[in-house]
Every structure is written in structure tokens, then in C-alpha cells.
Amino acid sequence: MARTTLSFYRYVHLADPLLLRNSLFTTWEAMGVLGRIYLAKEGVNAQLSVPTNMFQAFRDAVDVQAEFNGVPFKIAVEEEGTSFSKLIIKVRPKIVADGLADEAYDTTNVGEHLDATTFNRRIEEGALVIDMRNNYECMIGHFEGAYLPKADTFRGAIEEVKEVMTLRQRQGEGLPEVLLYCTGGIRCEKASAYLRHHGFSNVGQLHGGIIDYARQIKAEGLTSKYKGQNFVFDGRLAERITDDVVSTCTQCGTPNDRITNCKQHCCNLLLVQCDACATKYANCCSPGCREIHTLPEEVQKQWRKGRGSASAKSKAITDPEALRDLIRHEEELLSINGTLHPELTSISASTLPNS
Numbered sequence: 001m002a003r004t005t006l007s008f009y010r011y012v013h014l015a016d017p018l019l020l021r022n023s024l025f026t027t028w029e030a031m032g033v034l035g036r037i038y039l040a041k042e043g044v045n046a047q048l049s050v051p052t053n054m055f056q057a058f059r060d061a062v063d064v065q066a067e068f069n070g071v072p073f074k075i076a077v078e079e080e081g082t083s084f085s086k087l088i089i090k091v092r093p094k095i096v097a098d099g100l101a102d103e104a105y106d107t108t109n110v111g112e113h114l115d116a117t118t119f120n121r122r123i124e125e126g127a128l129v130i131d132m133r134n135n136y137e138c139m140i141g142h143f144e145g146a147y148l149p150k151a152d153t154f155r156g157a158i159e160e161v162k163e164v165m166t167l168r169q170r171q172g173e174g175l176p177e178v179l180l181y182c183t184g185g186i187r188c189e190k191a192s193a194y195l196r197h198h199g200f201s202n203v204g205q206l207h208g209g210i211i212d213y214a215r216q217i218k219a220e221g222l223t224s225k226y227k228g229q230n231f232v233f234d235g236r237l238a239e240r241i242t243d244d245v246v247s248t249c250t251q252c253g254t255p256n257d258r259i260t261n262c263k264q265h266c267c268n269l270l271l272v273q274c275d276a277c278a279t280k281y282a283n284c285c286s287p288g289c290r291e292i293h294t295l296p297e298e299v300q301k302q303w304r305k306g307r308g309s310a311s312a313k314s315k316a317i318t319d320p321e322a323l324r325d326l327i328r329h330e331e332e333l334l335s336i337n338g339t340l341h342p343e344l345t346s347i348s349a350s351t352l353p354n355s
């Protein structure tokens with residue numbers, strides 16, 4: 001059966017998210033809707049798939065809900081990698097975790113939404129472009145000349161951007177128009193509302209984010225001012241927008257944009273790694289991780305006991321210099337001691353007789 005994958009979100013006040021959740025679940029489940037939907041007092045954020053023959057019925061069911069009436073659907077172009085196995089509708093404190101108090105600002109007072117053509121033109125007219133993603137998402141691709149936050153959380157990035165804008169405003173010529181962008185547009189809703197609340201009214205945002213920008217660029221034959229790859233939160237980690245390589249290997253510094261996780265299970269750090277370094281470090285971030293990762297699986301399991309695996313949350317290496325120092329230091333220790341993990345001797349001894 002053909003299915004249509006789509007997403008939508010809206011910042012809108014929901015008086016009783018739980019009540020709404022239960023009624024949506026009943027209606028949508030009957031239509032065969034699958035996906036993950038978050039409801040909060042501040043709005044809705046939905047990723048789902050609908051049997052294609054039910055699409056119009058679903059559209060109507062959404063529109064009948066006053067708070068959701070007319071909400072734009074973003075239809076996924078490709079079906080792969082976006083399949084859902086069940087319908088999950090959750091009530092959460094927030095639809096985007098931002099660490100900011102609800103009362104801090106009005107989330108529906110947002111900036112001007114711009115399409116790709118307008119966004120490009122405003123850049124040419126001298127707007128200040130700001131990336132609202134975390135540092136590790138900006139690494140392998142971003143708009144030319146954009147300000148890239150150093151923070152690794154949305155809360156951090158939003159505060160950092162506010163400070164940068166305040167500083168720019170105080171300097172002689174004042175603040176030009178500010179253009180925000182993120183992956184799918186939802187974080188900019190929040191960021192622009194927050195910045196407007198703090199007196200920055202001249203803020204625009206890329207409608208539909210990088211994902212829809214890439215689609216428009218392709219469909220309309222426009223020049224992409226976004227260079228490199230777009231970081232995505234599924235197994236692929238990245239999708240290519242242009243052939244430009246805007247980053248360097250975290251380990252050796254040569255131009256490269258292959259983003260990957262350290263394969264040592266307890267580490268899992270995100271890094272940019274060239275093929276030569278992947279071979280040299282056995283797909284790991286450091287000699288310390290390599291030593292563990294290249295052990296027999298049974299010994300690795302023993303070693304991992306009590307350590308707990310790395311959280312699914314993305315953590316990235318954002319200080320390549322520090323990593324290179326660590327690598328040099330570890331290689332040195334390794335050549336002197338033959339190991340970076342003295343604790344392994346006891347594990348190997350206890351594991352070997354059984355294997």
C-alpha cells in the first residue's frame with residue numbers, strides 16, 4: 001500500500017494537550033497513520049506517514065482542528081529512511097527542548113518566513129546570516145559567511161546569538177537584517193520569537209529550513225548559497241547539498257567532510273575523519289579508543305561492563321587541536337607502556353580460560 005510521508009509543526013497554544021492527544025490518536029489510528037507526534041502547551045511537531053488513499057481525509061481531519069487549521073504539510077520527496085512502524089503521540093513539556101521558561105517570550109510572534117529565492121537575495125543585499133544549529137551540525141556544511149555558534153545545545157546557541165547581535169548593534173553601523181536558518185525551520189520559529197522578544201524586530205527565517213531550501217534550489221535551478229552537506233539525525237548523518245568541502249579532518253586537518261562516530265561503543269563521539277585516519281585509528285577517535293575497539297568482542301564486552309554505553313545523544317569533538325594533543329600524548333604513552341588501558345590485563349586473564 002502506497003504511503004505518503006510528511007511533517008508539520010506549529011507554535012500555537014493548546015489548552016489541553018492530553019485531551020487532544022487522545023482524540024487525535026483515535027482518529028488518526030483509524031486512518032492507518034504511523035509516526036511520531038509531539039504535543040505541548042506550546043504547539044505540535046509531527047513526523048508521520050499516511051496511506052496515500054487516505055491523504056485527503058487526513059488533511060481534512062487536521063484542518064477540522066481549529067488550532068491546526070491550514071498548517072502547511074511538508075511532503076517528503078523520497079520515501080526511504082522515513083518509515084514508521086507505529087503511531088506514537090506524546091505529550092511533552094515542549095515541542096523543541098530549549099531550556100527556556102515558557103513565560104520568557106511569545107512563541108507565536110515569529111520572524112518573516114522567506115523562500116529560497118528571497119533568502120538568497122537578502123544575503124546578496126548584505127543581511128547577517130546566522131546558523132541556529134549546534135556546532136557539530138554546522139561543521140560539514142553551512143551558508144557562506146554565516147555566523148556559526150560555538151554552543152553545542154540549542155539553549156546555548158540562542159543565548160550566544162543574542163549576545164552576538166547585541167554586540168553588533170552597539171558597534172557603529174548598527175545591525176543589518178538578520179536571517180536565521182536551521183535544519184527544518186522549527187528551531188528558527190523559537191529563535192526568532194526569542195530574539196523579537198529581546199527587541200530584535202528585523203529578523204527573517206528560512207522557511208522549511210535547509211531541507212526545503214535544497215528542494216527549491218533543485219526544483220527551480222537556483223544557485224545554492226548553502227555549501228557542503230546537511231547534517232541529519234538518522235543513520236546517514238549527512239546528505240550532500242553541494243560538492244563543496246567546507247570542513248577538515250578532525251584528526252589530521254586535511255580537507256574532508258566525512259562525518260562519523262567513533263566506533264568504540266562507550267565513546268561514540270562525532271568527528272570528521274578522512275580515509276587515511278579511519279585506517280590509522282581503526283575508525284576510532286583516538287589511540288585509546290582504538291586499543292579497545294580492536295580487541296576480541298568478548299574482551300570488549302568485559303571491559304564495557306559497568307561503564308555504560310555512550311548515550312544516543314550526539315556529542316562532537318569541537319576542539320580538534322585538543323584532540324590532536326591527546327592523540328600525540330596517547331601514542332607516546334602507548335609506545336612506552338604497550339597499552340593505554342592497564343586495567344585490560346585482569347580482564348584478558350579472566351576472559352581467556354572461558355573462550
Ligand SMILES: [Zn+2]
Nearest residue numbers: 249252274277
Ligand atoms: Zn585525517
Ligand SMILES: [Zn+2]
Nearest residue numbers: 262267285289
Ligand atoms: Zn572514541
